[in-house]
Amino acid sequence: MALRKRLKPARPPRPARRLPQALIIGVRKCGTRALLEMLYLHPMVQKASGEVHFFDRDENYALGLDWYRSKMPLSFRGQITIEKSPSYFVTPEVPERVRAMNSSVRLLLIVREPVTRAISDYTQLRSRTTPSAPAHALSSGHTPHQVSDAAKPFEHLAISPDGSINVAYRPIAISLYHAYLHRWLEVFPREQILVVNGDQLIEDPVPQLRRIEKFLGLEHKIGRKNFYFNETKGFYCLRNDTTDKCLRETKGRKHPRVDPAVVTKLRKFFVQHNQRFYDLVGEDLGWPE
Numbered sequence: 030m031a032l033r034k035r036l037k038p039a040r041p042p043r044p045a046r047r048l049p050q051a052l053i054i055g056v057r058k059c060g061t062r063a064l065l066e067m068l069y070l071h072p073m074v075q076k077a078s079g080e081v082h083f084f085d086r087d088e089n090y091a092l093g094l095d096w097y098r099s100k101m102p103l104s105f106r107g108q109i110t111i112e113k114s115p116s117y118f119v120t121p122e123v124p125e126r127v128r129a130m131n132s133s134v135r136l137l138l139i140v141r142e143p144v145t146r147a148i149s150d151y152t153q154l155r156s157r158t159t160p161s162a163p164a165h166a167l168s169s170g171h172t173p174h175q176v177s178d179a180a181k182p183f184e185h186l187a188i189s190p191d192g193s194i195n196v197a198y199r200p201i202a203i204s205l206y207h208a209y210l211h212r213w214l215e216v217f218p219r220e221q222i223l224v225v226n227g228d229q230l231i232e233d234p235v236p237q238l239r240r241i242e243k244f245l246g247l248e249h250k251i252g253r254k255n256f257y258f259n260e261t262k263g264f265y266c267l268r269n270d271t272t273d274k275c276l277r278e279t280k281g282r283k284h285p286r287v288d289p290a291v292v293t294k295l296r297k298f299f300v301q302h303n304q305r306f307y308d309l310v311g312e313d314l315g316w317p318e
């Protein structure tokens with residue numbers, strides 16, 4: 030009886046907003062949204078719903094960590110909070126700022142074959158050239174020039190009139206992954222960054238997710254039962270006890286036909302850049318030459 034008196038009644042666990050323990054840092058158009066939604070199928074994962082752009086936008090960063098925390102979802106102790114803002118990867122100030130928040134944060138970098146990524150980026154910019162869309166387009170960090178450019182064929186934008194590759198064209202520049210990754214590796218040890226294969230995430234998500242669960246120290250929970258292939262969309266859709274959904278129509282767009290000679294030329298151009306990326310990550314992603 031005396032013992033029973035001394036025991037405090039169990040307090041129900043209280044959710045709180047916590048700074049993210051893991052970030053999807055990019056790369057844009059490589060499946061960052063799909064990855065976040067897929068990880069959210071895990072019962073121990075909570076996600077920030079929008080892209081918060083805390084580390085890459087000075088006006089947000091100036092608001093401080095309390096502001097950032099206020100943008101996070103409620104989570105229970107032991108759950109992992111994840112945020113994704115793809116422009117983190119390419120913004121020079123971001124690695125150092127992330128380290129200042131938490132030097133042991135887990136970083137997820139999803140990549141795709143760079144020419145496909147560039148065409149996907151172009152497709153997105155082009156979809157925003159309708160008169161009703163420019164404000165939205167500009168909020169993605171593209172200049173008015175880049176947005177109006179998107180009305181031109183991809184071939185004319187990616188290849189300069191003298192036949193050289195136009196590396197100043199943003200969709201090409203962002204596909205030069207090594208040029209951005211080296212900055213992250215100056216700040217974080219390699220083991221803290223997991224490279225996710227975005228092409229494989231499209232083909233067969235489960236093996237990639239299994240790697241990520243391990244990397245995040247999560248029990249293996251996401252499996253085949255969580256996916257079904259939607260023939261109309263041409264992509265996997267997601268389900269668990271509370272969710273049954275496909276990604277929005279802006280994810281998995283039909284790409285325009287690109288002259289195969291241009292694709293070949295670009296693939297050749299990327300060979301040495303891809304090799305530099307493989308060298309940095311210590312892994313060959315097997316992109317076509």
Ligand code: A3P
Binds near residue numbers: 056152280
């Ligand atoms: P496309 O629309 O060019 O096919 P992000 O979220 O980083 O913008 O990436 C968008 C890309 O996610 C899409 O590019 C699509 O290929 C990819 N993706 C991966 N898995 C997907 C899924 N299950 N449903 C829809 N899109 C998916």
